[in-house]
Amino acid sequence: MPRQKEVIYLLYYDCLSETEAGIKLGISRSTIRTHKKRALKKLERKLARWVYCSLSSNHTTT
Secondary structure, eight states: OHHHHHHHIIIIISOOOHHHHHHHHTOOHHHHHHHHHHHHHHHHHHHHHHHHHHHHHHOOOO
8 A cells, every 4th residue: 555655646746657656666667557546446435435425424304
């Protein structure tokens, strides 16, 4: 997980390319893509859960 955070940070906050991020971390471009895909999938699941819980808790009956 820490490596996934590093990859996301480098790609989206430091605006590095996948190749540049791979060089900086000493891993291949395909490994960068794998970490990015896994991290974004985790984020997607967490956001979906958060949205579902938010909508469920705000739903009131009168």
